[in-house]
Amino acid sequence: MKAIRLLAAGVCCRKDCLQHVDRKAIEGARRGMRQINTNGIREFVLNSLMSNTMMSSGHGHGHGLPPIARNVKDMRFNGNIICKKTWYKIHKIPQSTFYNYQHYFQHG
């Protein structure tokens, strides 16, 4: 609980996304992250970016997505729309790791 409170104190963006997220969902997500290894985390991040790209672009063209559609702005979590910073903090994914995978997702 202490870690979650610390996270809540750090403001991510003007929307203060974390305030809208259910604490129990955060705990559940973190418990899930502990079960998977580095490869699993990579897959998880890429899949999450992909599903949020689909949502924001509104088209399901799969691999035919134009580059701009891969520029994911917000992430979906437990029914909430949150910024990426809150998203990777919720899952305890290091910022550098997240942006590495995002770069791979957008360009690779």
Ligand SMILES: [Zn+2]
């Ligand atoms: Zn935010």
